[in-house]
Amino acid sequence: MKKKETFVISAGFIMILTLTGSVVGGGKQPCNRADIYEKCVLTFNQSMAAVDYQLKCPWPTTRQYYIKLLLCMEYMANITSCPPAPSTHEVLLKIHQVYYLLCSHMMDPDWHLLVLFIAPCIILTFIIPVFFHKFKLYENTFPKYD
Template identity: 35%
Template sequence: MWSSLRTKLMRNGRSISTCCFVILMALTRFSEGGYNASCNSLQFERYVYEDCIPHFNHSMEASDYLNTCPWPTFKGSYLVLNDCVGKVAVVTGCIEPSLKDSVFLEVHRKYFSLCSGPADPDGPVLMLLIMPSVITTLVFSALYTWQRHDFVKLNVGV
């Protein structure tokens, strides 16, 4: 039985390799063209701008985003927006990151433009952070030199 199956497989080697290639293409979505094959970007934008963004805009109305950075206070609303946009992306088949990125870039430009990235600490705080390592380095260097000097003096005197 196994030998007859093997001979059939050897005879039909080309059709088996073709079948494997087609299955591989289907698994990797190569035949669909990657991300954009089943994406309905118009439906994605409509759902996002009709369902997700209005709820976020409503929650941001209470903030003073034109004068201060609202980030720590409205992190929860931002996470809800992120979840909503992610669900819309899955439903519409638009899992390409650039569509989500464009939505969030627009949100950041509008609401979080006053939020800056991490900044250096003030001078006194910076000194408190740096000085222990500088002092430790100097103390260990002095101790090593002092002990080395005593060791050399003992060996020379013997």
């Protein structure tokens, strides 16, 4: 009789834990990577369709689309039981290979920016010797203590 009571108690305890786990877990959906693709990546692809990413790096203008994609993927990872790291990294790697392929190449700045940064250095190189010569700062005139 004691074994039967133990079995009923443990079965009831397992049922309570199972129900509590589904309620506390917030009813998480099973991991389905297709949901992440459909809800997040397709929206990102539609946003990027209007951008000419084949001709130049689209990064500064598409930053808001990229941030929305990251937030969407994080949200989907939270409501599903998908681990965020592997699925996120796989999807982002594919997106970078398609849309941000041209962004990896470094480009020289425009000539007016180069002049803006280089000109002060060149001008100071010529002004400092003139300044020292005019005010005779090259002579060591220390006060004499007698």
